[in-house]
Amino acid sequence: MKNRLPPGPRRSPAAVVVAVAVAGWLATAASALGGGPLVVDGAWVRASIGDSKVSAAYLSIANRGESADRLVGVAAERAGHAMIHRSVVVDGVVKMRHVDAVEIPPGGSIRLEPGGLHVMLMGVSSRLEAGERISLTLVFERAGEVELSVPVRRSPPG
Numbered sequence: 680m681k682n683r684l685p686p687g688p689r690r691s692p693a694a695v696v697v698a699v700a701v702a703g704w705l706a707t708a709a710s711a712l713g714g715g716p717l718v719v720d721g722a723w724v725r726a727s728i729g730d731s732k733v734s735a736a737y738l739s740i741a742n743r744g745e746s747a748d749r750l751v752g753v754a755a756e757r758a759g760h761a762m763i764h765r766s767v768v769v770d771g772v773v774k775m776r777h778v779d780a781v782e783i784p785p786g787g788s789i790r791l792e793p794g795g796l797h798v799m800l801m802g803v804s805s806r807l808e809a810g811e812r813i814s815l816t817l818v819f820e821r822a823g824e825v826e827l828s829v830p831v832r833r834s835p836p837g
């Protein structure tokens with residue numbers, strides 16, 4: 680499923696509400712896309728494992744516009760805190776590093792996937808069960824704030 684995000688530049692608070700409503704609708708309608716240059720694909724959230732209060736969200740974001748944009752913030756329903764992380768291997772041990780922002784060059788894309796960049800979800804208030812959907816909010820420097828409805832899965836789609 681592809682969701683085209685609304686166009687930038689930065690919006691007033693009132694406009695953000697409209698953009699969020701539109702993006703929420705687009706998240707369930709794969710066609711009839713219009714407007715912004717960013718396209719989200721393959722978003723999913725990992726189902727909770729045991730009693731763990733952490734999880735992660737993954738997705739790809741393509742930029743079909745002429746200007747770079749940057750993913751600068753994330754938030755998720757039922758997660759007390761969310762941030763962008765990158766997994767790195769240091770001396771054979773996987774560690775996660777906080778990333779302030781990720782640039783999406785014009786004509787390029789970024790991929791958040793297991794073992795690499797991801798949206799880290801912390802303080803998850805109740806178990807994320809496979810088959811349900813949660814709301815994931817992405818904040819872009821130019822495109823503004825966008826809310827997506829993302830499926831919870833035990834493994835990557837496809």
Ligand SMILES: [Cu+2]
Nearest residue numbers: 764775797799
């Ligand atoms: Cu992490």
